[in-house]
Amino acid sequence: MPPELKNRIVVNENSYNSKKPVVTKSRPEQKYWSFSFKYFREIEYFGVGDKNASWFISVLDKLKDMCNYDIDSFLANATIKQASRYHKINWEQKNIPLAREDFNWIDKSIIQNDDEFPFVQFQISKSLGRVVGFWYESIFYIVILDPMHNIQPAKSYNYAVDKTKIADNDYTSLLMDIDKIRRISCNHDCNIYKELCLIPTKMNTSNFYYFSLEDDYYAEFTEKIKDKSITELIELGIASL
Template sequence: MTKENPSKKPGKKSWGIPKQPSTGNEKDGKKHFLTQEQLESLQKKHQDKVRFSFIYFNREHELFTCGKAPDGWFLVLFDNLKEISKLTKNEFLFNQRYKNHYDTHQHDWDRQDKTRYYPLPKGMFEQIKDDCWQFRLSSSNGRVHGFMIENVFYIVWLDPHHNFYPDERFGGEQYFDAPLTPYQELEIEYERLKEQNASLEEEKEELYQMLEEYEEKLKEYEKKLNDKVS
């Protein structure tokens, strides 16, 4: 015969802390915050090819204007971006072969002056602070700085002169005027021609005035000459 549990009152339901729903990722006996599907999605992202975005690209900072970068430097940049785009995120960031070649590593923001913090909204910068990376184009061609979310590398600064980590042996920080866009060059040429035209107009007016004065003098001379003859 089954004995009733005296601690339970008849007609009352026993309440307890509800169990968390299974994540589907507890086969190893451990509880995880991510489901197996989410883990597989993250792993897949690490196997996707690297892509680049310029949506947060900035060239207003005085140290990263790309000023005085030779035309050939931009070819080196695009060649490197092309080759990196053939790699997975894992290969690019963690494979020793490519890590040695591109010298990929994260920024130590605690050792950096705040003037070198990425020019992003404060809340956003705090969010991506631990996902900031840099890589070199070559030992003499500078570096690229940005942050990586999933397999997308968001380029923030191009650094052909190694200004993020300046070395006094090579001149330290280097400041150059930003290069001009074709439109800006046309604007400057337009203003130059406008000023030149204004100057020529003034010169033309002066010449016209001189011509009128000479014509008046010529008329006076002719009149005097005619008076003498008559």
């Protein structure tokens, strides 16, 4: 509730001629749904790279609709929860493609405490998938989107788990473009200029990993890499294992 509405000044017939207006307190502040994407990530079986604009609009519309619910009232209403397909994630579900421990980018204090921070889901719609996350205080933290209903494989679909496509953002796509150009040998048929003209391609779908190094390691890394690309260096490292 907006702060300006917490204490409303009401002037009625009895108070109209009074020197002081009658002040009435509003009802206790309600806590409505709100969302955070702090821990959101795309992972295998939970990518959204092949979803069109209407699907994303459906997700946003659903989040907007959920924001109209008072949290306590929603959680106390079994009918509304059932209509929203709201329930805890069953980590023992047959064919479930991941475990709670796989969410290793989330704080350990949360992941290792299923009692206080259980993962739950609610539907975008019956056919468009689910939103998965957990509550922290009065904020719902979205961790994955589940367009293919993979988080709880259904018996009616023979517990099938369907592959999804992870979407590349512009930043990772640009880094991949640069790495590709670094691997080109500049000879008489050099086509680096042609490749540079195509940046950003925004069409890379290859596997991509991003990492950071402390200053000392970075200096050593740049010395050893020299004319090799990061991809070539990693490939050499893997081959030597």
